[in-house]
Amino acid sequence: MNADVSWAAFDPIAYVDHNYRDLQAEDAEILSIIRDHFGDHFPRRAGRPVTGIDVGAGANLYPALAMLPWCDEITLFERSSANVRYLRSQVAAYDGNWDQFWRVLCKKEAYGALDMDPRARFRDVVGVQAGDLFDLVQHEGRWSMGTMFFVAESMTSSRAEFDRGVECFLRALAPGAPFAAAFMEHSKGYHAGEHFFPACDVGEEEVSASLERFTDDFTSVRLKSSAAVRDGYSGMIVAYGRRNSDSRIPLLGG
Numbered sequence: 001m002n003a004d005v006s007w008a009a010f011d012p013i014a015y016v017d018h019n020y021r022d023l024q025a026e027d028a029e030i031l032s033i034i035r036d037h038f039g040d041h042f043p044r045r046a047g048r049p050v051t052g053i054d055v056g057a058g059a060n061l062y063p064a065l066a067m068l069p070w071c072d073e074i075t076l077f078e079r080s081s082a083n084v085r086y087l088r089s090q091v092a093a094y095d096g097n098w099d100q101f102w103r104v105l106c107k108k109e110a111y112g113a114l115d116m117d118p119r120a121r122f123r124d125v126v127g128v129q130a131g132d133l134f135d136l137v138q139h140e141g142r143w144s145m146g147t148m149f150f151v152a153e154s155m156t157s158s159r160a161e162f163d164r165g166v167e168c169f170l171r172a173l174a175p176g177a178p179f180a181a182a183f184m185e186h187s188k189g190y191h192a193g194e195h196f197f198p199a200c201d202v203g204e205e206e207v208s209a210s211l212e213r214f215t216d217d218f219t220s221v222r223l224k225s226s227a228a229v230r231d232g233y234s235g236m237i238v239a240y241g242r243r244n245s246d247s248r249i250p251l252l253g254g
């Protein structure tokens with residue numbers, strides 16, 4: 001179960017070195033999908049304040065970078081104390097490795113035309129919040145856009161907790177809010193430094209089933225660049241869409 005895992009043992013530097021020191025083809029593909037989704041949703045800056053949340057931000061800044069042009073406030077929500085420290089260390093001036101991710105986003109005008117240095121904007125709008133995503137149900141409908149990358153299936157081996165994680169993420173979003181979520185397909189668990197973390201074995205069917213109650217309008221894509229069989233997982237899935245407006249849905253298991 002998620003609560004039994006030593007999240008403080010997650011090593012953000014080893015994780016960044018392994019995944020995000022250099023831009024991988026998978027992340028470039030994900031970035032191009034989500035920049036088009038968010039850019040098409042917000043043809044221009046909204047007239048009212050936009051708040052974004054990245055759930056289980058870990059040691060990945062690119063979901064927040066993808067929300068940057070539109071948000072007045074972005075919450076990086078994270079449970080591991082080690083990852084919270086890493087995220088806080090990045091707010092004032094994030095490390096140079098993240099520039100290559102920003103450059104992919106800049107192929108869409110909304111990012112390229114930002115009238116500010118992205119580091120300055122990141123510093124102005126990003127806040128790091130320590131917390132447990134299962135508690136997000138207390139903030140139903142609070143955020144106007146959101147991301148959750150490699151979290152619901154990479155924090156537990158339990159299918160019920162996977163479904164509940166997706167539910168808590170989507171419930172935190174307001175009706176109509178655009179979202180993007182990424183999932184490891186058929187993951188057997190992973191290392192972040194010395195420590196091994198559990199995963200829930202899900203494929204496209206389970207991902208779609210977890211999303212369906214909370215969005216009438218979503219697309220799920222299996223990445224082309226992750227088609228090759230890899231150690232510990234078989235591919236990556238990205239789902240993006242908009243939160244529906246049915247707030248009468250009873251809580252799973254509640």
Ligand SMILES: C[S@@+](CC[C@H](N)C(=O)[O-])C[C@H]1O[C@@H](n2cnc3c(N)ncnc32)[C@H](O)[C@@H]1O
Pocket residue numbers: 002007010055056057058059060077078079080083131132133134148149150151154155
């Ligand atoms: C595989 S990492 C993904 C990190 C990052 N989003 C990324 O795209 O690389 C899973 C993340 O979920 C976080 N996490 C696990 N359980 C959580 C919980 N109950 N609430 C919030 N975050 C959690 C972990 O600490 C870790 O940062």
